[in-house]
Amino acid sequence: MPPSPAPTAPDAHSWTVKVREAGVEALPPEKLLPDGQPTYVASWIYMFGVASIASLIVIIGSGSILALKGPAWWHYTGVGHFFNSIHMWAVELFFFVMVVHLWGKYWMAAWRGGRTRVWITGAIIFLVAVPTALTGYVSQQNFDAQWISTQAKDGLNSVGVGAFFNVTNFGQMYSWHVLLLPMAVVLLVSAHVLLVRTHGVVPPFELEKRPEFAPVAAPAADGAVSAAGQQS
Amino acid sequence: MSRFSRMIHPKDDTQQWKGRYYPYDLVKELFIAVGVITLLALVLTILFSSPDDKPSTIAQWSQQKPADFTTAAVKELDGTSPTAEYGPPYNHNGTGQEAWIIKPQKWLGVSHPIDTELDFVVGPLETIPGDPALTAALAQYKTAPEKQKKEWAEAYAKPLEETATAEEEKKTPPNTVTESNGTVIVKTSGNAGPVPVMMTSLLAMAKSGGVDGSLLTSKQFFQTDYTKPLLFMADGGLLSERAQEQHLLGDQWGMMNETGSYPGQAWLWLYALWYQVEPFKSSENADILVMIIMGVLSLAFICIPFIPIVNRVPRWIPIYKLIWKEHYRSEQSA
């Protein structure tokens, strides 16, 4: 086995060491990818966060195939139109599951227990996804794109955004749609998920006031995962 | 804790979970989710495909609606078209929308200059070679004083606007505008100077596709900016006629809709709703007012954890009892 590249005594001034140690302290491997969840994670509503991520993966996958052949391809080939359809329906599914996820998280008051940043990043993801979709709609190079761009320009111009974000400029809109905004969405989703891993899924509301939250007994012999080593 | 801080951040007695965990495979869950979503997208694609209505061109506009094209073109010339009077970011001929003292459209200035007289009419006409009548008309027009240019253009525009208004109001139009063999003949009551020759030439150029090409060209060979042809077309009636058929107009809640019978952007429901109610419905500043409201609401959405009452509603309306029913049942039996 080749020798480890690391020096035997980590240099405390090394940025690499600092970043690594901060990362591992915030999210040790068992917390970054836990193999257990609290027993209160017992509802289908919990599936809509991962469904949102899955939709985003399908959007990016189908979008990447559309990008491979350029913006005109889908207008004149069956395969291109097929992937455009996948992309469009994945977007509809994305907003569908993301909003159901949002409804679930609101009714759980999922910002409790120090999780306000999880809520904030989630809300911002929705608000960034909307212009991401808009830039896609105006990049279609068909009648829908013509209409949406000539209408949307009025709203954006009225608040001065049109001065630097021109929805009738196909080149600019395509660039924002294919690179800049998806990158922003992916970065925000990553931050959102890492925050969820840091704080854990929000516990239930207490049904009645209790002076202390009584911890449950240590691991049973039946193989149930214990609380030991798990951060909530 | 002060009363104010208790209001914006109610007492949060959420404890760290010290209870039981059970095996949960997150990676497998992700793979299953991707599989399910892919399958759903595939099924929807096979069942419904996706829309692709062909774009309109200036050539089609001028062929299908020559009078409408000519009306729009002369208004670009005399500076009374929506684009000509728009203001920033296209020109200084208007101040744009405002809300009280907030005038961002004006403040951000002209970033995409469009001179409708030059860019939409005179410029394209100047590219037509070998037409002595047109060359003479352009020379006469360009050397005339501004006041004279306006008078000529308005004399030509008046019958066209009257005819367009009569058609909109479903009244009998006056006999001043006729179409013959695809050309538009306008009987003006005043002197229109060289404008009739210019408009007839522009219509012919548009029908051949020349205006589409001319409006797309700029300082360089490669083009990606369709602002000019789009604004010119939007000043006419073809795009809005197609939009009305497809339920895309503002008062049809169009910004939520897709062409055909496809689902559109349902998430824009609240943004679309404001435009249907007063005072926004009839306001000249509807766009900025709605944008401000949606901006405030978006900020509020982000700040829900801090908004009094809103941050407590989930506790008061116990939908959470459905989410955590198994947990509460097991707590009670424990």
Added chain:
Amino acid sequence: MNVLAAAVFNLNHPAHTVDWEFIHLSVANVVVIGLMFVVFFLALLLPFPGATRRRGGAS
């Protein structure tokens, strides 16, 4: 390969709308929004698999 662009149901005709007072929504959008509510409530009501494992029994 144009068979890949074809669809079982042709939705390329102007939409039918649901109209009430000043509200005019396309049928497709009403279906989507309605389905969202249905799916949300089903997600709350339907039992989630794995109850035995959560109680500490064999999976």
